[in-house]
Amino acid sequence: MERLSQERMPLYEALKQHDSKRIAHFDVPGHKGGRGNKELKHFLGETCLRLDVNSMKPLDNLCHPVSVIKEAQELAAEAFGADEAFFIVNGTTAAVQAMVMSTCKAGDKIIMPRNVHRSAINALVVCGALPIYINPGINKELGIPLGMSVKDVEEAINSNPEAKAILVNNPTYYGICSDLGQIVALAHEHNMLVLVDEAHGTHFYFGEDMPVSAMAAGADMAAVSMHKTGGSLTQSSILLCNKSMNADYVRQVINLTQTTSGSYLLMSSLDIARKNLSMNGKEMFRKTVEFAQYARDEINKLGGYYAFAEELADGDAVYAFDKTKLSIHTRAVGLAGIEVYDLLRDEYDIQIEFGDIGNILAIVSAGDRNLEIERLISALSEIKRLYEKDKTGLFDHEYINPDVVMAPQQAFYGEKHSVPIIESAGEICGEFVMCYPPGIPILAPGERITEDIVNYILYAKEKGCFMTGTQDMKIENINVVTKS
Known part of the structure; x- marks a missing residue:
């Protein structure tokens, strides 16, 4: 079979061809291209509603792809340097759960940092696997959890040699990366699989001078949240596998929980985003890093705030830092991160990703503009001028070591x-x-x-x-x- 080029978009092309025909639809969805719900059509647009279709032979089937979805997934695998790729329309939550449930059964042990996303622990609730938690390092100045120390991983492996897998965050929400290559080597040496929650790491595969990606590090599986930094629609994700995994079994596990009515809007957005990343990723993420670095430099000149980055790297629990992340410590201006988050939204019409008790995170991308970066910097300056106060009494840490007493x-x-x-x-x-x-x-x-x-x-x-x-x-x- 002829190898497809990364410039192709098989699923998108099939949808366009389908849309060009005058097909009378006696299938779902019941809105019939928007004619049955005109308010929705006017809100989302006629094209969107026309392309919101159901599985059919010319458009393949996500549960058992044999044609255009299969080709689109093969192109995604090639683009990410994986052996297999699965389109996920239930969010990266479903991809993380599929990783855990593909490698662990009831009673099996899995090593993971405690600062995992809830989706990983949800998977343990569903499948009955037992967590062996590694407490991440803590940066006491910032109060944030870091990555996993290789020494701590090695101790967990030696204490639990029967564990089936190790789950790693790459990166954390704050942009912190563990020594993924060394963790993979250790795990494989002890016949354990490595699963990587790469929800915030799509750009590691396409940018230059980025922390190592899961597939490049030799991990067995990775859940990649394409919609976060890859440009696809919200809720769309990709699950990557290397040849160590039985891809057909993984597909069966995915189908235990993923919808049988896969959204073609979400799937085609993955196809289009993959092409865009393959063709333009280096330039996109070069621009993203430039925006983030400029913002960091200017915010740090304001005083009080601390926009942290690679200077945190210690070769261990902070092995690398994701330079696209604009993570900002706020406690020195006397405000909790969530208070700055609320002020930015309510007083300045600026919506950032999140605020916790000591930090905020602003997601920056090539889709931003200089004007918006300047608005954020100016708003932070004004918040400091108007609302700065004594930091006495503010909580100084985000993470508390858990005491696990029951599965x-x-x-x-x-x-x-x-x-x-x-x-x-x-x-x-x-x-x-x-x-x-x-x-x-x-x-x-x-x-x-x-x-x-x-x-x-x-x-x-x-x-x-x-x-x-x-x-x-x-x-x-x-x-x-x-x-x-």
Whole structure:
């Protein structure tokens, strides 16, 4: 079969051909190209509604791709340097869960940092695997979790030689990377697979002078959130596999949870974004780094704020830094990150990615403009001038080491009862508590609730963090495991 060029977009081309025909649709979706829902058509556009179609032979089937989706996935695998690529339309959450569930069964151990996204722990709740958590390093000045030290990984491997896999964040939300190459070498030496949550690392595959990507480091699987920094539509993602994995089995695992009605809008956006990255990625991410570096330099001149970057690298828990990330420490101006986040949105019409109790993150891309970068810098300067105060009393850390006393699945599905969070210290948590974004649990099922954690939750709520995870929508009560 003739090899396709990276300039091709098989799925996009098939959709365009389909759209050019005068097909009478007696299939779903019921809006019939927007004619059955004119408000939606006027809101999203006629083309969008016409291309929102269902699986059919000319357009292939995401659950069992044999033609244009298969070709689009093969081009994606080639572009990312992987042996296989799967289009994911349930978000990178589904890709992370597919990685864990493809490598672990009930009772199997998996080594992972505790500052993983909730999707990884959700996978443990579903499949019954047991986490061996590595506490990430902590930068005490910034209060943020870092990467995994190679020494800590080695100790976890030696203490749990029967573990099936190691999951690594590459990078963290803040832009911190572990020594992925060394971790892969260690894991493979001990017959363990390496799974990489690369939700924020699409650009590692296409930019120049970037931290190493999962596939280049020899990892076995990687979940890549194309919509975050790759330019595809929200909720679209790619799962990459190397030849160490049985791709047909991985596809079966994906199909356990992924929709059978894959969105062609999402899939075609992956196809188009892959082509764009292949053709223009170097220039796109060169521009992104220039924007981010300019913003860092100017923000650091303001005083108080600290836009951190590669100077944090220590060759271990901060092996490398993602220069596209504009991570800014705010506590020295007397404001929690979430307070700066809210002020930027409410007073200056600037929406950044997230704010936590000590930092903010602004996602920068080649789609930004100089004017918008200057608006952000100016707004931060004015916030400092108008709202700066004494930092006394501000929390100084984002991460609290967990005390895991029960498997997540056992705690989540076990008998539980509700207690006020303020009175929950000493209990075993039966659900999740987290700020979103970034979606890293403060508490996960099976962990002991401590006074430190209770105080953190109350503080985060007081500062205005958006809390999620508990059955109680007001985040006042928490389900804890009932003692037998």
